[in-house]
Amino acid sequence: MIRVLLAEDQTMMRGALALLLGLEPDMEIVAQVGRGDQVVAAALEARPDVCLLDIEMPGRSGLDAAADLRERIPGCRVLIVTTFGRPGYLRRAMEAGAWGFVVKDGPVEELAAAVRRVLAGERVIDPALAAAALGTGPSPLTDRERDVLAVAGDGATIADIAARLHLSESTVRNYLSAAIGKTGTRNRVEAARLARHNGWL
Amino acid sequence: MIRVLLAEDQTMMRGALALLLGLEPDMEIVAQVGRGDQVVAAALEARPDVCLLDIEMPGRSGLDAAADLRERIPGCRVLIVTTFGRPGYLRRAMEAGAWGFVVKDGPVEELAAAVRRVLAGERVIDPALAAAALGTGPSPLTDRERDVLAVAGDGATIADIAARLHLSESTVRNYLSAAIGKTGTRNRVEAARLARHNGWL
DNA sequence: GATCGGGCGGGACAAATGTCACGGGTCACC
């Protein structure tokens, strides 16, 4: 029996996937969590062979959770299951030691197949997505530019950003200007959107 | 047997829900579509008793599809199933003649129960969400303000908006200013975010 | 017929934003 941990914040999705995977004759859901910061604890307790992690979860990102797992429970294989096939997500998933990357757009059978392949030591990655990730290239943003863009994305003013990041307003302007330049966009809103779309935030 | 149509763009979610509902002894999935603009055709063909509609789908919004269904197939009950419990969505769903409104955050069993209740002529609405919808009130925006905000949301400049809507830049400024005022926000990005959050776009 | 809300536009003004050039600091790497 393949022992599976399932981390996904949308309750209905999590329940549906758990039930489905539970129907597979060779699989067993040994843990379910709805927050990224509960993954490690649950995995220590349940000792799964494979962890299915969503990326966007409250508490802690699935990508961060994957990195934690590699460090704390090296034997456990991680399979990222996400809504958004952002190039940067795939890149970061690989850096975090994930063995597979599946988007929720594919058929459900694909998921069970991916679990088996990952457990067999195979890498599971959508080829089109891999091409996109390589084509887009890594993030051109520095850490600070990323921070500033992330805050700017939801309508904060320069003063807001400066206050939240304990920076001078001039500095914030400069980072924003640099980010806009590097992304080839025309203002911070476009820059933030592009960065989010590419998974750079 | 309750004949169910399922409209949901995320393939994995759709497949999982279809399988689960298919397991219910008194239900039968008679049609599945992944786009909003295929709902009516599929419903005419399959003659479902209940239609489960996601809101955010390519082609046509689930809310618009619900309105179409009420007009074309009045006997068919509509149940909206959405990720986002936006107050405005609920309001618009009711105006479009939906019989129920379920968020994907609840347990899966809730979905089958909602289908049965809707078919029995009961209204299914999350009480907390209904309160929020009534508390937030209807959209204060005029049609044009809504249009302008929708375009402004993804980083377009005033000139972009004016060009896309065939308006003068001055007019766009005035609409934006009005929208910012009515939403009580500080700039168009915040205004657009709030409007989206409330389901006003 | 008058009034009101909405669509559409103009002009003027202050504030926010984006750009550029510049400086200093730390740290890693050659």
Next chain:
DNA sequence: GGTGACCCGTGACATTTGTCCCGCCCGATC
């Protein structure tokens, strides 16, 4: 020891944005 990347900051400047006036037209409503 030099070089380069990144962090942090200043000041000046042009552009964009948001606000507040004003006007006209239309349709609905009283």
